[in-house]
Amino acid sequence: MAKLCFYAITLIFLVTVPNSVHGIGVCHGRLGDNLPSPSDAVALYLSNNIASMRIYWPDQNILQALSGSNIQLILDVPRENLQSIASDPSAAHDWVQNNIVAFSGVSFRYIAVGNELIPEHPDLAQFILPAMQNIQGAINAAGLQSQIKVSTAVSGNALGQSYPPSAGAFASDSMGSIVQFLASNEAPLLFNVYPYFAYKGNSAQISLDYALFTSNSPVVHDGPFDYQNLFDAMVDAAYAALEKVGGSNVRIVVSESGWPSAGGFAASVDNARTYNQNLIGHVSQGTPRRPGSGIEAYIFAMFNEDQKDGEETERNFGLFYPNKQPVYPISFT
Numbered sequence: 001m002a003k004l005c006f007y008a009i010t011l012i013f014l015v016t017v018p019n020s021v022h023g024i025g026v027c028h029g030r031l032g033d034n035l036p037s038p039s040d041a042v043a044l045y046l047s048n049n050i051a052s053m054r055i056y057w058p059d060q061n062i063l064q065a066l067s068g069s070n071i072q073l074i075l076d077v078p079r080e081n082l083q084s085i086a087s088d089p090s091a092a093h094d095w096v097q098n099n100i101v102a103f104s105g106v107s108f109r110y111i112a113v114g115n116e117l118i119p120e121h122p123d124l125a126q127f128i129l130p131a132m133q134n135i136q137g138a139i140n141a142a143g144l145q146s147q148i149k150v151s152t153a154v155s156g157n158a159l160g161q162s163y164p165p166s167a168g169a170f171a172s173d174s175m176g177s178i179v180q181f182l183a184s185n186e187a188p189l190l191f192n193v194y195p196y197f198a199y200k201g202n203s204a205q206i207s208l209d210y211a212l213f214t215s216n217s218p219v220v221h222d223g224p225f226d227y228q229n230l231f232d233a234m235v236d237a238a239y240a241a242l243e244k245v246g247g248s249n250v251r252i253v254v255s256e257s258g259w260p261s262a263g264g265f266a267a268s269v270d271n272a273r274t275y276n277q278n279l280i281g282h283v284s285q286g287t288p289r290r291p292g293s294g295i296e297a298y299i300f301a302m303f304n305e306d307q308k309d310g311e312e313t314e315r316n317f318g319l320f321y322p323n324k325q326p327v328y329p330i331s332f333t
Helices: 038-047 060-066 079-087 089-101 128-141 174-184 195-201 230-244 269-282
Strands: 024-027 052-055 072-077 107-115 149-155 159-161 189-192 220-222 225-227 252-257 297-300
Touching: 038 060, 072 079, 072 089, 079 089, 079 107, 079 128, 089 128, 107 128, 107 189, 128 149, 128 174, 149 174, 149 252, 159 230, 174 189, 189 230, 195 230, 225 230, 230 252, 269 297
Parallel strands: 024 052, 024 297, 052 072, 072 107, 107 149, 149 189, 189 252, 252 297
Antiparallel strands: 220 225
């Protein structure tokens, strides 16, 4: 999960699932020793009309539980597999066969080749593009290229500049070749965006209302664009960065966003409920730079995870406690 400050994110693609909000999913982390079984977790998604899920490695039990559910899935290629897949097309073929083709009842949507490796892990970042290319080759060989798009998930730190939004630019030259790959395959860029961390890191200049979607008037004026919430500003900074490297037609999927309910600065049940419910309500509106384009976003996370590293807030991003009771009321319908 990204811990950042003015950055970018979101997108354009509508997931049509009856009785659920267009474009909203929830990430299903598994870093806990007290979490529900995969079948119980999937049942909870369905009972709450949650249309999409992201998982961070190919957990066979979760994939089996998802079969036939029609829940749209982002599946990550974990970093420990990255180098072998980048260097050996047959390793990519085996990974796709074992984790995708073998689960024909799962509605795979995106493959995220690595999570937040640019620029945080330069030793691994060099493998992202060749791994994406090899996974794409394996997807093509399986005849799934029209169903599944290959991408990578990056944090807001991938932007070297993000304010004002129109000045958005990538920090690393490697993003240019990745964006060209995405454009040539009509795939989105997956971006993790956290107004919470931007607010936490700069609360003297960022108001809580601006971070929570509750400002009554525009806060940032950027040429022809006015920004009433930080989320839109972060998303549009990413779009500006894409445009600068020839990715004007590449859409953005917000692959993580959320707010902690306990454990630290501005982390409260009320703030978490306000942010996430407003995010759900906001997704159909687009951003000032992409008006009218529905936003596909994934809330982090389904459950509080007691084994996550880092500050106490990291263990309190869940919408639900491990006993499946809601941390706060929230509606996806």
